[in-house]
Amino acid sequence: MDTQSYLPVQPGVGMQENFLSLDDILLSHERLPIRTECAFPRLGYLEKATDAQDIPQGLYERKRRVLSVELPKVYREGWRTVFNADPNVVDLHKMGPYYYGLGSQMLHFDSPENPEIAQTLLQTFIGRFRRNMDSSQNAYNEDTSALVERLDCLEKFLFTSGQSGLNGFQSWEKGRASQLTASSLVLNYRKRKMADVPP
Amino acid sequence: MDPSEVEFLAEKETVKIIPNFSLDKIYLIGGDLGPFNPGLPVDVPVWLALNLKQRQKCRIVPPAWMDVEKLEEMRELERKENAFTPAPSPYYMELTKLLLNYASDNIPKADEIRTLVKDLWDTRIAKLRLSADKFISQLEAHAKLDNLTLMEINTIRAFLLDSLNCMYKLRSNLLPGSSKGQFTDY
Numbered sequence: 001m002d003t004q005s006y007l008p009v010q011p012g013v014g015m016q017e018n019f020l021s022l023d024d025i026l027l028s029h030e031r032l033p034i035r036t037e038c039a040f041p042r043l044g045y046l047e048k049a050t051d052a053q054d055i056p057q058g059l060y061e062r063k064r065r066v067l068s069v070e071l072p073k074v075y076r077e078g079w080r081t082v083f084n085a086d087p088n089v090v091d092l093h094k095m096g097p098y099y100y101g102l103g104s105q106m107l108h109f110d111s112p113e114n115p116e117i118a119q120t121l122l123q124t125f126i127g128r129f130r131r132n133m134d135s136s137q138n139a140y141n142e143d144t145s146a147l148v149e150r151l152d153c154l155e156k157f158l159f160t161s162g163q164s165g166l167n168g169f170q171s172w173e174k175g176r177a178s179q180l181t182a183s184s185l186v187l188n189y190r191k192r193k194m195a196d197v198p199p
Numbered sequence: 200m201d202p203s204e205v206e207f208l209a210e211k212e213t214v215k216i217i218p219n220f221s222l223d224k225i226y227l228i229g230g231d232l233g234p235f236n237p238g239l240p241v242d243v244p245v246w247l248a249l250n251l252k253q254r255q256k257c258r259i260v261p262p263a264w265m266d267v268e269k270l271e272e273m274r275e276l277e278r279k280e281n282a283f284t285p286a287p288s289p290y291y292m293e294l295t296k297l298l299l300n301y302a303s304d305n306i307p308k309a310d311e312i313r314t315l316v317k318d319l320w321d322t323r324i325a326k327l328r329l330s331a332d333k334f335i336s337q338l339e340a341h342a343k344l345d346n347l348t349l350m351e352i353n354t355i356r357a358f359l360l361d362s363l364n365c366m367y368k369l370r371s372n373l374l375p376g377s378s379k380g381q382f383t384d385y
Contacts, residue, residue: 178203
């Protein structure tokens, strides 16, 4: 009854990313500070050793052995303790809208802190789960922008699926499920209505 | 699954009616529907009962559980227990909505019944959320919940499955042997 004609490609599982997934493409454009380990002759932009340059993370993938990357500060020790203390107060959208996705991709880069990063990602998700569930399942017919603005993209996706369950149930209970309503696509065409046509 | 589909499944439940017409036994694919005699109660599926009621050919008898005292007891029991108590009927929400919309003149104290059923629903949904939260926060792999009705499962299904998917992705990060990232072929 509710099939879509367009099925978006889901982001990849864990450390993999799906090449065609829009979410993964966007997150791989987050910039990372790096350090080059050796000289690149004739490449004007990148110079040896101590320069910290930003390049998009997707580009980095292929140059693994010549560069070393520094973790963005959100995944470092300081922020990790904040997340472990109380994940609910953090504005994850400001910390990079793809906190979870980018965090999973960072695990490619063989940093000694990898297990802690992975653990922090998981614990943050679990800590925020309760708040996200309650807000998505209880906010009916109100302006949810205040609730949604502090959520990461993954959590926004969960929020919309919770809202769709809630809206479906509420519209059924009001009896709107058995009434014919014009589709929102058709309303956007702004065609003339029968009532407006002069007889 | 749509709530309308759950309602469709609920309409298969039987309810007692008192017809005001007479008809011999009818043989349908789903089963036989007994002879109809005016004034004598007969069990029919809800879809037929609503249809006859709309054509003013019968009077619907509320089911045994649709009674103010019984529902109040169930509500108190539900509030006390931590686990789910057996629901009044596996389709109590749908039957309440349908019967109270179309046959409220045959059901005494319809408004109170509506409020009581809504309270019962709210308590059960709150318990469901609590147990989902516990399930996720303790990273359990397996959970069993008894006495849930299809409508309750339906409202939480999309959200819970999506969050479990996300959790699976994050948990696979912790596995030491996870692959270093290959581009899958499409």
